[in-house]
Amino acid sequence: MTPRYQKILFVVLFVASVTMTAVLVRLRERAHDRLLAGAMEAGTTAPAVAPLEQVTLMVADDATSTLAPETIALPLPEEPQARARAVLNRLLSQYSGAQSLHPLPTMAEPVESVFLMPVPQANGDARRAVATGDSGRAGAAGGAILSVPKNADRIAIVNLADQFAASHPSGLETETLTVLSICATLHANLPEVTEVRFLVGGQERATLHGHADLTQTYLTAASAAASGAQP
Amino acid sequence: MRNGWRRRTASGARAGVGIALLAAVFLGQSASAAVQADAEAAAKRFVVVLDAAHGGSDPGATLGAVGDEAETLEKNVTLSMSQRLRALLVARGFTVIETRESDVALDEDARATVVNQAQAQACIVLHASEAGSGVHLFVSSLPPMQPQAMVPWKTAQALRVESSLKLGNTLNSAFTSTGRDGESIEPIPVTLGRTTLPGIDSMICPAVAVEIAPLRDKEGKVVSEVTDADYQAHVLNALAAALLVWRSEAGEP
Numbered sequence: 310m311t312p313r314y315q316k317i318l319f320v321v322l323f324v325a326s327v328t329m330t331a332v333l334v335r336l337r338e339r340a341h342d343r344l345l346a347g348a349m350e351a352g353t354t355a356p357a358v359a360p361l362e363q364v365t366l367m368v369a370d371d372a373t374s375t376l377a378p379e380t381i382a383l384p385l386p387e388e389p390q391a392r393a394r395a396v397l398n399r400l401l402s403q404y405s406g407a408q409s410l411h412p413l414p415t416m417a418e419p420v421e422s423v424f425l426m427p428v429p430q431a432n433g434d435a436r437r438a439v440a441t442g443d444s445g446r447a448g449a450a451g452g453a454i455l456s457v458p459k460n461a462d463r464i465a466i467v468n469l470a471d472q473f474a475a476s477h478p479s480g481l482e483t484e485t486l487t488v489l490s491i492c493a494t495l496h497a498n499l500p501e502v503t504e505v506r507f508l509v510g511g512q513e514r515a516t517l518h519g520h521a522d523l524t525q526t527y528l529t530a531a532s533a534a535a536s537g538a539q540p
Numbered sequence: 541m542r543n544g545w546r547r548r549t550a551s552g553a554r555a556g557v558g559i560a561l562l563a564a565v566f567l568g569q570s571a572s573a574a575v576q577a578d579a580e581a582a583a584k585r586f587v588v589v590l591d592a593a594h595g596g597s598d599p600g601a602t603l604g605a606v607g608d609e610a611e612t613l614e615k616n617v618t619l620s621m622s623q624r625l626r627a628l629l630v631a632r633g634f635t636v637i638e639t640r641e642s643d644v645a646l647d648e649d650a651r652a653t654v655v656n657q658a659q660a661q662a663c664i665v666l667h668a669s670e671a672g673s674g675v676h677l678f679v680s681s682l683p684p685m686q687p688q689a690m691v692p693w694k695t696a697q698a699l700r701v702e703s704s705l706k707l708g709n710t711l712n713s714a715f716t717s718t719g720r721d722g723e724s725i726e727p728i729p730v731t732l733g734r735t736t737l738p739g740i741d742s743m744i745c746p747a748v749a750v751e752i753a754p755l756r757d758k759e760g761k762v763v764s765e766v767t768d769a770d771y772q773a774h775v776l777n778a779l780a781a782a783l784l785v786w787r788s789e790a791g792e793p
Contacts, residue, residue: 371672374731412671479601479614480669481751482676485735519600519614520667522736 359384366400367493369411369486376486376493393423393465393499400494401473404487411486412478419473421511424466428504464504464526465495469517471510477518484521496529503529585635586787589655589663591739592622592638593749596645601669604767612767615643618666621752621772625664628780634787649693652742656696660745662707662786664779665737667751668766674729675715675775676751679704680741681734696744703746707786708732711748714782715775728755728775746786750779 361382368379383399385392397420404413413419477484488507495502507523508514514523593614594600600614619640626636637658639651655663669676685691685698697704715730740747752775755764764771 372729372731374672374676374733478669478671480671480676480753481667481678481735481749482731482733482753483669483671485678485733489735519594519598522738524738525736 365497369490414476428462587660589660591665592618648739663747665749672753673756678749707746
């Protein structure tokens, strides 16, 4: 027969352990949220002491299906990936204005992150060139490679927010202009970025919102030409 | 007497064989003429493929004013326009093939397969959108490629991209100068661009994506919705007129 005081002790200990588990889980969630919040704010909230820098935005116009350069002053962080993210978020936030020529829904952080990496050499270049149909670089049917990327060339992986893709207007022209605008703006401010790939919510996705192809690697110089970007 | 009968029988048999041979030659000539005529007819027919974008589980964009009765899905609008354009083109003597005739899902490779098997002289991919104004024409951004023994499936359009650009220009001209039976109406604003289009990039024929958007005034206010039947008819008539020009430029009557 178990003594009464042992039963009471067991119940008290059990309740205490359950309570501590719940508290620990909650503390872990709060710490995770704090980390995510810190990551979201990193790089986009420029320090007040950062000097203003000239930034060129390649702004899309639905009526003419072109990109036009627009120069603004923006405080930017030092780190290139954070700079790229800040510039793109500024570009996309501009589209939510009432007078926007390429209207998009308002969103605080449409670009979650940007990663800059060296362009893959040789095989990677052939794969990309074939994927984009750049037969001049890939050679006939992926044969001889006529141009090898320079060491300084970078590929930008742009990770768009799920909500941005979901709320983006659906259409061939509007989605294409958004993609080309991002590519051309990256190239205008970070000339070493020659290629761009897109993720949505950290995952590969076939299209932005049913139309613009996100499976391929975009060449930034070709993006400006394809959209009839004004010099 | 018996010999005479035998001679008559033999001569009759020879005559029968001669008639049979003549008939065979005549029938053979008729058959070869028919085959040749079929081949010529097949070569002469001007095939246009209409590709209604989306379908099935892929609804595309939501069109029309939100909450309005006219609100509908892009897949329905493109299918309806494809069927109406088919009627217009058949009446003008075209051979028309649709990639889908009902609300079914097709992937891009299946669409390109239909187009390539049809050996079409033109392919029109129909889209609809609430963004922008007028009609948006898109041609593949692939650079031109010389004919080769083996053509990569994903970049096959490179063989015909120059023809696609010409077709795009023909459509552009038709939209900017269109009018219904002499009726004086405003031309439809058109933008012509190039982009990567997975379906079109695999097609071995002149191919253009046509996206119809609402008509807007200078302030950006919608004048005609995409779902407006009159506006759609205006666009489809312009497309049919452009394809007539395209056929005549190709040397067909």
